[in-house]
Amino acid sequence: MKSEKDRIRLKPWTCEINGGRVSLNISPSRRLLDILRDDLGMTGTKRSCDIGRCGACMVHMDGVPVNSCLVPAYQAEGRSVTTIEGIGRDGVHPVQQAFLEEGGFQCGYCTPGMIMTVIALLDEHPDPEPEQVEEALSGNLCRCTGYAAILRSVRRASERIIRERCGPGGKEDARI
Amino acid sequence: MLSRSSSGTRWRVRPDGPDKVTGQLKYLTDMSAPDMLYGRVLRAAHPHAAIRSVRTERALALPGVEAVLTWKDVPGLNRFGIARADQPVFCEDRVRYTGDAVAAVAAATPEVAEYALQLIEVDYEPLRVLTEPEEALAEGAPQLHQDGNLLHRSEYRRGDADEAFGMCAHIVEATYRTPRQMHTYMETEGGLFVPGEEGRLTVYSPTQHGLMDRLQLSRILAVPPESIRVVSSPIGGSFGGKDELNVQPYGALLARVTGKPVKIHQSRMESVRAGLKRHPMTIHMKTGADASGRILAHQVRVLADTGPYATLGAEVLNFATEHAVGSYAFGAVDAVSISVFTNNGMSGEFRGFGGNQALFALEGQMDRLAEALSMDPWEFRRINLLPADGTGPFGQPISATGGALKVWNALGESRLWREREHLTESGNRPPWIQTGVGAAFVMHGAGLGYGIPDPSGGRLLLAQDGKVEVAFGFEECGQGLLATLEQMLVEMYGLDASDLRLVIGDTDAVPDSGSSTASRATSMMWQALKRMQKPFTERLLAAAAEAASVSVECLRIGNGGIYDIYTQKRVMTYQELAAAGKDPIRAETSFAYPVSPTARIGAHYLYSYAAVCVRIEVNRLTGRIRLLDQFHAVAAGPVMNPQGYLGQIEGGSGMALGFTLSEDAVMEEGIYKTGNLDTYLIPTAADLAGPVEVLPIEDLPEGDEHGPRGIGEIGSVGLAPAIAAAVRQATGIWLEKLPANPALLQDASFLGRKGETV
Secondary structure (H helix, E strand, O other): OOOHHHHHHOEEEEEEEOOEEEEEEEOOOOEHHHHHHHHOOOOOOOOOOOOOOOOOOEEEEOOEEEEHHHOEHHHHOOOEEEOHHHOOOOOOOHHHHHHHHHOOOOOOOOHHHHHHHHHHHHHHOOOOOHHHHHHHHOOOOOOOOOOHHHHHHHHHHHHHHHHHHHOOOOOOOOOO | OOOHHHHHHHOOOOOOHHHHHOOOOOOHHHOOOOOOEEEEEEEOOOOOEEEEEEEOHHHHHOOOEEEEEOHHHOOOOOEEOOOOOOEEOOOOOEEOOOOOEEEEEEEOOHHHHHHHHHHOEEEEEEOOOOOOHHHHHOOOOOOOOOOOOEEEEEEEEEOOHHHHHHOOOEEEEEEEEOOOOEOOOOOOOEEEEEEOHHHOEEEEOOOOOHHHHHHHHHHHHOOOHHHEEEEOOOOOOOOOOOOOOOOHHHHHHHHHHHOOOEEEEOOHHHHHHHOOEOOOEEEEEEEEEOOOOOEEEEEEEEEEEEEOOOOOHHHHHHHHHHHHHOOEOOOEEEEEEEEEEOOOOOEOOOOOOOHHHHHHHHHHHHHHHHHHOOOOHHHHHHHHEOOOOOEOOOOOEOOOOOHHHHHHHHHHOOHHHHHHHHOOOOOOOOOOEEEEEEEEEEEEEEOOOOOOOOEEEEEEEEOOOOOEEEEOOOOOOOOOHHHHHHHHHHHHHOOOHHHEEEEOOEOOOOOOOOOOOOOOHHHHHHHHHHHHHHHHHHHHHHHHHHHHOOOHHHEEEEOOEEEEOOOOOEEEEHHHHHHHOOOOEEEEEEEEOOOOOOOOOOOOOEEEEEEEEEEEEEEOOOOEEEEEEEEEEEEOOOOOOHHHHHHHHHHHHHHHHHHHHOOOOOEEOOEEOOOOOOOOOOOOHHHHOOOEEEEEEOOOOOOOOOOOOOOOOHHHOOHHHHHHHHHHHHHOOEOOEOOOOHHHHHHHHHHOOOOOEO
């Protein structure tokens, strides 16, 4: 039950989420994480530390990975947000496929955030150096796997992406 | 070495994988319901205080608040605890730690619930805070419980240790200290609590043992267990931390009182404050050997900080005593362990179950003693292994596997151990980078142990829709239980994954299998499937023979249906068989986890063995240790699921790295100083990027009846002592206190003499 004062503070808010326009009446300080999970029922983005340390709530904002627990609504206003629900809509994404094949997950709670981070990394560096992988992933905590299977998943995804782009019939003929 | 490529077709995509990588899997804390309320718990404002009064009127008057509960609103037993129900649901007249619950609120929004907590007025009279077990045992200390501050004492003696020490040529003595490690499951505690028709209540909340939660909740609510349905999987990590009740009593009470669904999802800060941790232990050991290197005497003194309430503190202590003796043939043993109540955070069940602390100390003694004798540390272990395979730490008969010697051999032949001799030359490294190789030998008991009821069981059913329904009362914590169950049915029964429906994590639908704990679930599923294989198959074939009017001797079960063994053609599908059948075709089994013929409470019968070797480097300027390379030889019987096995060892080891190097939930005056993941540091990908080799040793003696042994915990117990041995080689420093954080080694680097202890 909201008081009259709370109602007044609500403001119209629009954002593009997974390619669709979303308009809500919300407090400008509401966290993007809560908008996704509680207002929109998109629970693939996970809540864990609430302070931007664990990466479970990672989404892309204009293509850049961000912890959605640290993004107030007003910062996401008019931006383009991609969540795990927006990945692999036209078939399983190569990163998701690699995690499946390598077993790069156990309880799976960190996995959506982890996959968002890996996709952003491989978008920028399709063939990353080990140090680039370690740095990119260091904001995503996993308690189950000890990361070994995740690192193998990243390597496998990278190989597949490069093969798709550069191999026979690939979209590009030169390695990025 | 175990890997995807070495496993061939046995490396399978997990059945829960697609929903996990797409974010489609609904965890129980993702659930919501129309018109649901948000539940919050008011935790104690002091680590130790008397409650003079609790006034809830202002909170109740807040618009949007639908219930404010205190101990007066608990219809049944206002206590819980798996082994000993001494933890209050709501405190009546006293709080004993800052996670204690005083009241709970249900409100229309999380914000109103949060605000309502602030309107609950509690008058406290602070009492003296017991922060150290020694302090709690001292004369004049306030008594936290009616029976005093000692939760449990566990002793084991063999021979005359005093006399044996007198005959030793070398004696080493050290005091080891281990941290308050947090489980740090990524999904914090929570769930959805839904009242139903005729007094039914459905609890959607993660736990490792749904039926135990149901029993405990029924006592609290004073209702029959059958009126409660506990849905407990999937789980976003547990590691022992969600076996005990956490928020379930509050959700259940609030839902019953308001008649509406209630959601609770604890913040990380609240999870840290209220949740279980690994017992901090101070372990003093004195161990002596004769001039030939044979150990004659071993003295153990364990002091554990169990926090304010029992949960499984006594059982953890028994396990620590057992593993502080371990698999070595000590002449005389004198072990005394005590677990003490304090006003610190709750200590309880955590992967390794007291073995982590005990084995860090025990293996430290082995290295110190070998060095005192100028012996090779690995050879020193071999000559002191229990001579007869088949004897446990307490001298009890155990199931012989030959695993101890096999992992010992495997490590001795490993690439990493052989590198050890060539590390002393500094190569191209800067002089402040020092590297070392170290190893540890560990064993770990599985099952609950002698004297503790440890039932298990499972059920198979050909369902109406033609699916082979397999039901166990186990939980999917992330370990891959569903994948392992599926793989066992595919490989043992010849069924296809698409023939199966796996049913777990729902007390309305599963038989009692016991808890998904103590590295027992895979062993118990294998045992149950083996027991049910013949009766279930025979019943399927008899029904098929009747339906198809063929001789039962001509039939076998297989992928998708029943086959003619001569033509290899499918006679009928499972759907056709289910449709033809009049009576349901089923098999059920119940049995107990095997125990040793002994009288020693907690003594185990089935053990796994592991040998762990690591290479590390220490930066003497920063004091930072880096783990560079790992090798694990694990003897635990046949590998049921290669991906799961590898994941358990790699993951357990990763968790052990935190225990060794960075993790400590720091408390001052009973208050957590490390409140979240910015100061409580679990390893990141950068800390664990080095290679990990896992060598499973699968063979078992002929006639072995117990099959796969547990691997859920053994990966988490050997890394700390292996790193400690490597630090010794690299720097000359003996680690006695974990975590070995940079500050410790940095200080030492300015002093850095051989023989230093930090």
